Amino acid sequence: MTMEYKAILLKKRPTGDFTPDCFETTTLTTPQLSDGQFLVKQTHMSLDPAMRTWVQDNPDSYLPPVGIGEVMRAFGVGVVVESKNADFPVGSQVYGMTGWTEYCLGGEDMQLVPEGVSVEALMCCFNVPGLTAYAALKKTKPKAGETLVVTGASGSVGSIVGQIAKYQGLRVIGIGGPQEEKIKWMEEELGFDKAINYTSPTLKEEIDAALPDGANIFVELTGGPAQHYVFEKMARYGRIEVIGVMADYNKEVPALGPSWVQVNLKVLNIDGFIITDHYDEMQECFDYLAEMIKNGKLHYQSHYIEGLDSAFKGVHMLFTGQNLGKLIVKL
């Protein structure tokens, strides 16, 4: 049985912002399955800042760029609707790389959604955002009593970084927003010691005031002016984990980084993080976060938008901080 479905292709590479003309909606036909294959109807599609790097023609990046005319890459959750693979029977819920599409063939990276885990928890905590936060923080060797600053702190990854750090006894300063409700959420629900709005006109002064003894760890997700202000306040032997530089992904020429003079004098370490190096920590991360949830120490928020085409405006929301929680397209 074949049927028609909607998918969105990458039509051209953006030079700055994602614009709708970078994409093209098309109608495709589901294939006849061969042995071992299974067909997935996507139900939840994740929108992530990393998408901007996936469409960049950068041969050195950690994933090959999405090809022109190919279905745009995404992580998602779906249901198996047809199967010639006994491990993935019809009706089972799976997650993995799906793409901007209503249907897709189950790929090698697809896995069954573990029992007892809700789709929302899976998308908000366990998979990409959770493993990113968990493994990146672990690389910085955090110690109880240290002070950590995280940017993008009200976002899906940053909010988990901060909560794990609090759980491990660190002092946590979150820079996020811009909505006042996100600032409140960080201080009142997530328990951060201080939440700072990244759009504040007194951003530098607030960062300085929050770091009387400097920052031991800086988990960077956004770039922008906060990068320089936090960098200036790094304590000796400070560790910086660069998970992303969201403010710069849309720029043709990214903003320069801080001078290396202090890297030398303060013996700092600036380290790059990509999730693909850390898939072997998935189980350990899963166990850790599940325990935090059980103890009521891991909070998350999702922000749903509806229908495949909503992805066009969704990718913009990410870069302007409009989403209130993990951005998920419901299909």
Place this chain on the structure above:
Amino acid sequence: MTMEYKAILLKKRPTGDFTPDCFETTTLTTPQLSDGQFLVKQTHMSLDPAMRTWVQDNPDSYLPPVGIGEVMRAFGVGVVVESKNADFPVGSQVYGMTGWTEYCLGGEDMQLVPEGVSVEALMCCFNVPGLTAYAALKKTKPKAGETLVVTGASGSVGSIVGQIAKYQGLRVIGIGGPQEEKIKWMEEELGFDKAINYTSPTLKEEIDAALPDGANIFVELTGGPAQHYVFEKMARYGRIEVIGVMADYNKEVPALGPSWVQVNLKVLNIDGFIITDHYDEMQECFDYLAEMIKNGKLHYQSHYIEGLDSAFKGVHMLFTGQNLGKLIVKL
């Protein structure tokens, strides 16, 4: 017995370049020795780019700043001329922190010059430059077959970094100069695979051409445009060791560094190095370099200037690349 001697004090902190009015020559009197003390007549005083950082009022730096009115800090070699310490009898040759002075009291950090080591080899290779080069390179975990770029490559530290890397089977690109004889020296005597003049108008093109597969390791000593050009050519999982940013020490506002976008996408690591963290590797380093010298694999050059006052012009030579080899003031 006391006598008068000349010393140079730090009079004020420079804002940009070291200028002669930052210093003041004074006449002091040698003290009466207490038990355990010894008096050193300095014979060789080292001039190092790090001096610019030692006079900066930066409470976070790895050494406390030299105080206003204090003798300017320096590393040197001297002879014990009076002693109430049996471990350092009159006539023994010692090295350690001496200062810009003709005489000084032997401090805790002073050691006897090991037998069989010439003062020139000690100052050029074994002590500060050698340990810096050895320990910094070791931090980058070099592997035979990898490509290493070093800036300040014709200087005292950079030339040793490059030679150790060659000795360990790496491909070495040295960026140094500006004199043509330094370029020749790097390629013909030190055996670097390519030497590039940092003042070349085609610096970027030459760096690009020398790195068809990118750089795995970048040992940074100078800053300046080369920093950005080499950074752009870093290979995935590249390691950068920041020993110094000499071009920026004299600037009130140091030049910005490269964007962190590639730190993330190429999984780079930028690490700060200070020698004070590595004194425990001194013996291991000494043995390693001694073996290289025995095998004819470690070459060095010294550049002597005469008399304590020559330090005024000497510190300038360092920042303009005028010295041909390790700069030493003979007293």
